[in-house]
Amino acid sequence: MENHIFDLKQMQAQELTFEELMSVEGGGFWYTLGIILGIATVVATVIALITVVGPGAALMAII
Structure with missing residues (x-):
């Protein structure tokens, strides 16, 4: 079995920019985990x- 270099450019795949990576939604798990950890x-x-x-x-500090 030969080892082939995996080249995204030959497959015409585009990498995501930083803004696109930041806008990808993490899903319900990370949202729920954030709420639980915050509480x-x-x-x-x-x-x-x-x-x-x-x-x-x-009590005085909280009020």
Whole structure:
């Protein structure tokens, strides 16, 4: 079996530009993961704030 070089130009394929790559939608998985990680970050920050300064001061900081 011979090894052939895979050449996109011979196949007349075009590479995507940076703008096109950035506009490709990642799909529902990445959107959902972003929401879950965002909520987890907020919850972890609130828990850390309550742990460090106490519940009364944390409530005043949030308000």
